[in-house]
Amino acid sequence: MKTAQRPGLTDSAAGVAAAVTALSALALLWIVTLLARDDPSLGGLPHGTVAWWVTAVTLVLQSATLVCTRHRATAALASTAALSLVLAVVFPSGLFTVTALPVLVAAFLAGLTEAWRDVRRWAPASGALVAVAYFVNSTTDGNSDGTALSMQAVLQAALVVGLPLLPASLIAAQRDTRAAQQETLAAVTRERDAKISEAIALERAAMARELHDIAAHHLSGISIMASVVARQTTSAPSEARSGALEIRRQSNAILEDLRRLVGLLRDVGPDDEEVKTLITIPGLIEAARLAGARVESDLRIAERRELGAGIGPLGQLAGYRMVQESLTNASRHAPGARCLVTVDDRSPLRLQLTVRNAPPSGAQVRPTPSGTGFGLMGMKERALLIGGDFDAGPTDDGGWETRMSIPRESEHNFPEPPT
Structure with a gap:
């Protein structure tokens, strides 16, 4: 069974996410560069160098891929991770860590908008790209402890890709639960309306059948007898009196039929026999x-x-x-x-x-x-x-x-x- 696709971000929301991520990443790059002036251990590069500009362009490109979240968030996640690997290979530096921010945002949006089956397939691949990028960047800086670098690279991938998936998946699960509850409520409402409509239709049909019988058996006869009585009032008073008594008998029969009609349409108890x-x-x-x-x-x-x-x-x-x-x-x-x-x-x-x-x-409380x-x-x-x-x-x-x-x-x- 296929997992239902979760609704993605709108075009405007995806654009806002990309713009905010780009501005935040560039601001963080600027701050790291300023701090590196006083603390060379941070490995920052001065403003205006080729490596600095390449890093800034990479951050912008990573952020721009978030626009794809509107259609495919997992592709945006893999793209941001791949761009960080490209930067680590071409211009490795201490500024590489800033590229983790767009990847982290992309991972959160993927967990929030994509089906779990797709996230489960793309998240490990993206994490592997991040780990390789971190390993390549650190090796180029002169760090030769392969075991330590490997562990740090795996930890980096877990923090950047795996950690934001946890709250995103939780939020998405709550949203899916609410959507399922709403669908269930709508289905129950439709079922109730259908039952009410069916009950009304059955009641109408029963009323129509009984009322048709009453009209056919009694009311037409009463109408004919009433016209005869009207003509016999002066010419044949005794016959007119007999006709009037017959009309009365037919009227009582109608009342009795109506009582039976109510019995058909409504459950009646032993105390509900009179009209x-x-x-x-x-x-x-x-x-x-x-x-x-x-x-x-x-x-x-x-x-x-x-x-x-x-x-x-x-x-x-x-x-x-x-x-x-x-x-x-x-x-x-x-x-x-x-x-x-x-x-x-x-x-x-x-x-x-x-x-x-x-x-x-x-103190009475209205019951539900x-x-x-x-x-x-x-x-x-x-x-x-x-x-x-x-x-x-x-x-x-x-x-x-x-x-x-x-x-x-x-x-x-x-x-x-x-x-």
Whole structure:
């Protein structure tokens, strides 16, 4: 398996590295030359000599090869080491040690940007060039102790090439780890989104099949019977009454089918067998209170009108489930927080439902969210199914609020409450 190539430096970054290395190397060459005036043991050469200028040019060339780091840092490492060997052969002097600086920078950049398999192949070769260059330069200076020179040359190569590879490899490994973690997180996110999309698609398909059956088996018959009853009201009152009773029977059958539809799409327990409507929301709130939740209700109902008048069975079920799911989420993610359920049924066009919970109270600590997001997705799907709107999000005080707007099927003629 091939090792992934690490990202190299940009053109601008490689140029900056080359320029900074060249300036630093020339400054170091200048300092060594100045110090050699007072300490001849340093082996420095006076300014302006051919050897001094050749050394300066070599440093510039070594630094210029760092521009190759943008594409191949190991080639830059080998080039800087080879140039130091050329200098040791042509103009050996005490200034040779300055050429170690560009090699050291090149080794660091190679460990930082190149794959380990390439570094493992090129670093020993570059170290060998540095060792040979040091040995040749020292031999020309008159040092004849071959064993000592060999050990010093190996040490020089280890320090110049091997030492900077350690921090560079550590930094590169940390960067690779972060990149792998980000890729893993992205993959998990994509998988989660795919599961959510699949769940939504399956739920839509189930809803579509069941609603199609309800419409085909009942609603078309109700429409036909209603038109017949309208014609028989004056001419045949008894038949019209029988037709109205049949319409009522078909309507009850629709409600029963809707109850079964909910059973298909949502897991129901033994206490969830009755048809849920907006009128049963107060009972839901009372059950939450008995369970220890701090829930308050604010019912805003127009005069002489039942709660939820003009809203169909699916709309009423969607509103009930929205309140139920919101209270469940509040108890899970903000235990002990105060909740307010607001039902605004005053508009002739839409009913507004809002469930707002405060942040966790007292010393309670908000637990880490463990949900899959299907709850919010389900509430939004129900709202879209009935032509309504749904929104949810954090509040300014750190709490949470869910909002659903449910349209009425009849905008003007609402049934009056029974007297």
